[in-house]
Amino acid sequence: MTYNLRVPYTGSSLQLIVSIDIGTTFTAASYCMLQPGVVPKFEELQRWHMQATSDAKVPSVIYYDRIGKPCAFAAETQDDEMRHRAEIEDWCEASWWKLHLRPDHLPMISNLDLPPLPPRKTVEDVFVDYLGYVKQEIKKFIEDSYGDGHAIWKTLYPHMAVILTTPNGWEGRQQTRMREAAVRAELVDASGKQRIKFVTEAEAAVLYAADSGSINNWLVEGERIILCDCGGGTLDITGYRIEGLNPLRLAESAPSQCYLAGAVFVNRAAEVYMRDVLAGSHWDVPEILTAAVRHFEANAKKKFDDASLSSLVFLGGYKNDESLGISRGRLRIPGAAIASFFEPSIRSIKDGLEEVVFGNGGNQAKRVILVGGLASSPWVHSQLVLWGKQRGIAVSRPDGPTIKAVANGALAWYIDQTVSTRYSRWHYGINIRTPYQPHSLAHRAYVPWYGLNGIKYIGDGWGSIVYKNNRIRAGRAFMQPFSVEMAESRSNWTHSVDIYVYRGAPPPPDLLTDPSRGFDIRPGFDVICTISGNLKKCYLASEVKVSPLTGENYRNVAFDICILLGEPEITARLHWLENGRDVYGPAIVTYD
Structure with missing residues (x-):
């Protein structure tokens, strides 16, 4: 008996869902056609170009020629004739390239280096080439597997949803680079970026194991x-x-x-x-x-x-x-x-x-x-x-096909939404201003400044939003109060706030920077993303005040930064009060 007994799809139109698991050594892909009134069924790509025998996985390898043109992908690179040609024509093999995307905070086994990327190629370039190949293989598989496959692909591809898998340690910066590569590879168009979703490989694997009955x-x-x-x-x-x-x-x-x-x-x-x-x-x-x-x-x-x-x-x-x-x-x-x-x-x-x-x-x-x-x-x-x-x-x-089960598990994640709660892996917070305390030795190392409200501050204070090991239910928002003084002469209403993570030994220090190190960011802190939003409506809802320092009119714009961490991707929004009523505004999350 299996426990994910799915119900028929309740949507009103046919939809194509594709999952792609690009591993360090092997790649697999699956898809599901959601049909109204029909129980979803997952299909694996079991045929790849030049495979000696049918298999759901192929090597995550590309051969490039001397000018950087991709000449062979995946199973093609295992063909004896292709390998001979690669040796004769001095092609460059790109393997293990996925690990060049790794976050800096994830150390590798010491004394073991990665194979270099091909000349004049970034890891994003290799992702683009490989995702483009996988897209063509999915297209051909669907076109060849159905009597009206060409029409099905032509109809469903423009609105296709794509799920990409990542290791547990990959974060928003890696997801963004993969999303941009998927757009360049034409898995989706530029306006369809949000149709690309991410799930961790471990989560997809456990869902497949449960789905399979093993x-x-x-x-x-x-x-x-x-x-x-x-x-x-x-x-x-x-x-x-x-x-x-x-x-x-x-x-x-x-x-x-x-x-x-x-x-x-x-x-x-x-x-x-x-x-x-x-x-x-x-x-x-x-x-x-x-x-x-x-x-x-x-x-x-x-x-x-x-x-x-x-x-x-x-x-x-x-x-x-x-x-x-x-x-x-x-x-x-x-x-x-x-x-x-x-x-x-x-x-x-x-x-x-x-x-x-x-x-x-x-x-x-x-x-x-x-x-x-x-x-x-x-x-x-x-x-x-x-x-x-x-x-x-x-x-x-478990025996059987669970060795490369992540692609099917990713479809289960998208359709079933089985995991309701996740844990925060790090401390999350922002850089806040702190009222200057002249008797504090730590504060005296900073140069204080006055706000329009006449209060003396120092910057670089740590404002916690989420603590490490916090249990987070899907959809739960975490808020950090924030305020900024805006003069009436201001014309740019966009305000940006960096979101930091702290990966060091707990608890996080009260101050982000270290005066003894030239005010560099203290070890353990890292900017994980930037949240930007338009504060004009929040500004107009704020009280007009007169600065005791300059005599000019200003408003203290108070709002909450809300981040949602219960899913594989960070999302954010802004919150403020307007005539006693909760108001939410959109926020954009960006990565360097």
């Missing part, structure tokens, strides 16, 4: 589960409390975690090891090393399950070198060395699980669901099962 015996009202998505680039961990069944309702039980420690870093560690071993030898050739890493990924990495046993990696040819552990062109890697390739990722998974399970005090969950490519490793699975046994926690790795 965790039905764990879906008990009041119980807690943890979803651990061990992907190619990131490890995303989120805890949920089951608040209801039929329909399924989930609430986050702890702030989500994100680590840049996915499966690609195991490959990179293996590459560094083999490069060091083979240095100066007959096999110290870039092409041989590249092929050896591919062989390791396809064989030893997938089968490794015992640190006492060594594994063979094919280098080519039949030469021997006993001093290097090479026999008939095969490098023997000790099991302890292979275990060390996995160790940083496994340690990050355990750290994240510990934070979600015990971070709020007490055991928050007794069941962990593992999904993602790295979770399919027998070694990773066995180490996490052992970790769970030591703590009385069951660790499950």
